[in-house]
Amino acid sequence: DAGVTQSPTHLIKTRGQHVTLRCSPISGHKSVSWYQQVLGQGPQFIFQYYEKEERGRGNFPDRFSARQFPNYSSELNVNALLLGDSALYLCASSLTGISYNEQFFGPGTRLTVL
Amino acid sequence: DQQVKQNSPSLSVQEGRISILNCDYTNSMFDYFLWYKKYPAEGPTFLISISSIKDKNEDGRFTVFLNKSAKHLSLHIVPSQPGDSAVYFCAARVTQGGSEKLVFGKGTKLTVNP
Numbered sequence: 001d002a003g004v005t006q007s008p009t010h011l012i013k014t015r016g017q018h019v020t021l022r023c024s025p026i027s028g029h030k031s032v033s034w035y036q037q038v039l040g041q042g043p044q045f046i047f048q049y050y051e052k053e054e055r056g057r058g059n060f061p062d063r064f065s066a067r068q069f070p071n072y073s074s075e076l077n078v079n080a081l082l083l084g085d086s087a088l089y090l091c092a093s094s095l096t097g098i099s100y101n102e103q104f105f106g107p108g109t110r111l112t113v114l
Numbered sequence: 115d116q117q118v119k120q121n122s123p124s125l126s127v128q129e130g131r132i133s134i135l136n137c138d139y140t141n142s143m144f145d146y147f148l149w150y151k152k153y154p155a156e157g158p159t160f161l162i163s164i165s166s167i168k169d170k171n172e173d174g175r176f177t178v179f180l181n182k183s184a185k186h187l188s189l190h191i192v193p194s195q196p197g198d199s200a201v202y203f204c205a206a207r208v209t210q211g212g213s214e215k216l217v218f219g220k221g222t223k224l225t226v227n228p
Contacts, residue, residue, distance in 0.1 A: 004157070033216075035216075035218075040220065041220055041221075042118075042120075042203050042205075042218030042219050042220045042221050043158065043203070043216075043218045044218065045215040045216055045217065045218075048213070048214065048215065055212070055213050055214065056213035056214050056215045057213070058215060090157055090158070092157070102160075103160060103216075104157075104160070105150075105157030105158045105159070106157050107155065107156055107157050108157055
């Protein structure tokens with residue numbers, strides 16, 4: 001059974017551009033969470049979606065948005081990219097989103113903003 | 115404001131000995147604590163968790179201890195193996211008004227020497 005998949009693996013953008021990152025959860029999982037991991041730091045929570053509704057939001061500006069589709073896959077969108085948005089973006093899926101010990105992470109998308 | 119702190123960026127131990135990784139937190143609303151292990155180029159992998167109503171949880175070579183009065187938790191690995199070499203993240207869950215999020219520490223890089 002496939003794990004959490006993310007695309008693309010790597011991405012290079014310039015300041016001011018827009019980016020869309022994609023995540024496919026483990027089959028049967030209905031919750032998806034997004035994290036940003038800057039070099040040398042732990043993952044920082046951005047969003048959680050469960051059954052296509054937003055269940056949690058971290059301290060990120062409105063340039064960051066996300067959505068979850070009927071098949072439970074998810075997109076993270078970032079507008080007006082800044083240099084500081086360069087990071088590894090992690091997606092995690094879980095059955096219900098309530099028990100974090102069942103949360104499985106994907107390998108991440110490495111975003112570089114020049 | 116860092117609510118979950120891992121004050122040791124790195125730890126080196128000999129194979130067969132005990133590894134002790136520490137984590138401190140400041141938010142009394144955290145109700146669940148988790149440890150994740152991360153290898154390079156992979157997403158974090160869940161290791162072990164503990165509810166805030168317990169003080170110990172054991173799973174094979176891994177034991178997590180929680181001291182609520184001190185707002186401190188630790189992960190013990192006995193015996194340590196070279197394959198345990200990775201970055202270990204402490205994380206805590208907070209649930210508020212139907213939303214939930216995980217707060218991660220910065221991580222501790224464990225090196226187990228053969």
